[in-house]
Amino acid sequence: MAKSWSPDSWRGFPIKQQPQWPDEAELDRALKQIHSYPPLVFAGEARSLQAGLGQVAAGNAFLLQAGDCAESFEEFSADNIREKLRVILQMAIVLTYSMGVPVMKVGRLAGQFAKPRSADFEKIGDEEIPSFRGHIVNAAGATAAARVPSPERLVQAYHQSSATLNLVRAFTKGGFAALDRVHAWNQEFVASSPAGERYEQLANEIDRALRFMRATGMDTESNSNLSTVDIFTSHEALLLSYEEALTRKDSTTGGWYDCSAHMLWIGERTRELDGAHVEFLRGVGNPIGCKVGPTASADEVLELCEAINPARIPGRLTLISRMGAGKVEDGLRPLLRAVRDAGHPVVWACDPMHGNTFTSAGGRKTRDFESIISEIEGFVRAHRAENTWPGGIHVELTGDDVTECVGGGDELRDADLDTRYETVCDPRLNGRQSIELAFRTADLIRNGDA
Template sequence: MVKDWSPDSWRDRPIKQQPAWPDLADLDRALKQISAYPPLVFAGEARSLQTSLAKVAAGNAFLLQAGDCAESFEDFSADNIREKLRVILQMAIVLTYSMGVPVVKVGRMAGQFAKPRSADYERIGDDDIPSFRGHIVNAQGPTAAARVPTPERLVQAYHQSASTLNLVRAFTKGGFAALDRVHAWNQEFVASSPAGQRYEQLAREIDRALRFMRATGMDTESNASLREVDVYTSHEALLLSYEEALTRRDSTTGTWYDCSAHMVWVGERTRELDGAHVEFLRGVGNPIGCKVGPTMSGEDVIQICELLNPARIPGRLTLITRMGADHIESGLRPLLSAVKDSGHPVVWACDPMHGNTYTSVHGHKTRDLESIIGEIEGFVRAHRAEGTWPGGIHVELTGEDVTECIGGADKLIDSDLAARYETVCDPRLNGRQSLELAFRTAELIRSGDQAG
């Protein structure tokens, strides 16, 4: 139990990135409604994730955290959830088979609705209107009326998260994730790519291994480790009133858990040491993450570790670096050294997306796959130099055949972006690009291990 903490103690701290709710009575009604609903996840599941992340912190597993930049109310369907999950499973297979370590799978899903913004207002034509903050807050339409924060959206986000979790659990435990289905995960538009062809070769090798196991008498049909997988959920804990409404005391341990997701993180814009977001996260029992940008010093990162994981529990804290391909190696090495010397058992994960975002000549926000991979390469080099484990990647992707990031085997360029630019907020990798990223990440880490 954390001393001097309660689920609402964050309300006494300065807070950023919150909507200007026009009717606080409506907000209160929506939050009370959510408070009365069942938890979305359970404390025992969060503890299981923490146990798996402890293996990552020790260098014996790898974290794959992936999914939408911001989930949508409009594009919500079973097909979209299945295809996003399919890409995550494909990437996990590539990483596991190529690196020889277990992969902890955490989706940015079932709650990743709210988005921090660089400004409260944006210019549309001749007018300044409130910024779009994700479908949990307001609508995407370019009018002042659409951008009014609506508390009922909080309730809708809860219900969509519950439905998403139900489907994820059904897919991961009901046969879709079985290892003998690795061929079936390779959709036509992915299979036609060079990465898809490499994946097919890997799938054939897995098939041969399964046939060998059956030939030796192993029952692969009833072996749960070959038929089921664990996929956990995560999101940025941005709207603290929503997170508080879903925070419950675990009956077996007495510890408070944020039951909106298995893992929650604090972003680069809200990680002030005396701020509301860090105050809230320090008291919940979930595994938590903290984004680490290029301005963070070694002293800053140690203070974050002391606040968020004072008991130094392995698997409790994941530090997610987002510095840009040009700054990651020089910016990260002092932080790795400081944390290593302090003895804090953190998971280090690389978010190679946010530090490599720019606006194309045609006006689309985009990312170049080569820059994304370049940041992962610098991340691995920094860890190799400091003798630490590059524990994972944190990426934004979709299972749809979108054209939002340039590069990859399709050689997408700026002029291709408008063809299928469908993101609610930030540009995402499509299935082909995601699979290519998985192969190249595994190669980088494997080559680093061999060099070490």
């Protein structure tokens, strides 16, 4: 790998999962327009997240990375963002209160538009058309015309990300996320579930603790730790031309940062050591994630650590395992051992979603809630065996009352999937399932026995 780096050095490396843009001149105009716009996030914010992730790497905090499979241009609204934030806040408070450690909250939002695909084309009826690659590239409609990549969508993605960030900052700093509102976060359809009832009990305990603090003379009204939260943004850095257009040199440190999000990750399909995605992300100062699937060897993972974090900065690199419930324990242990013994200060997080996707009898792509929990159990067992810290979870969810994953407290079945199957790509947990997952994850880690 070349030692020199620049925001465009990735262009000299092999690249996968890129759309075939029909008009290069139009693409160039769109990218220049985005490059002229203000950054979406700031380098100092990315450094704050990295410091928090350094605490996760040391075993003193936990990472909750959660949000949409793929953000939609069509479903964009303030209500949609608020309900997603509400579930993330609920999950974070469950994890914090139950485990007794700070939780770093990182949303899959304000940029999670592009999706990798297993094939460039799909068959619709008798016609083969380009695959849907997310609203940042093309439309989901089942026609060849809808699937033509449009560079103008890159510009629209920037503007929607900007609007989303404005709302997130307003909600998290303007009172919505204050700890004395823990009851208000419990949505009607969540509160009626067993997990929602358990959450209400926890909220009552927090209320009593706040009353006690006020009775002893503590000022809970103006304490920013109780009235505001930090929620950082992240997405898969798939479309490198878009990421390059939003890369800026930090005036404070002189380093380069990808200002499209606080944290970027490399997917399982694009983590080649000699590929463009590793080349691009090794040079930006953001915290970086990398998905690690069941085919990854210890040597490959160590090489990734050296490529992305040669200085061994705590919190710089998060390795996100996505093995599948039946493979995670045996597959993960050699990787944990190798990284630990080599002294790399990584965050280990579990993506229990992508390795457990299947097609239901009714033809819907879905995930079984118990398989998701089973992968987290195996993840925790592997860490216990290797004396390492199971540092986080990475899940796809929505605040809406969807029926996309089977199982959970409501015991959703195959026949229920058609009721509200709304995802533009992969199946997501609904609010009830998300809160239940948070409780069960906290119980597994707190009890120390999976």
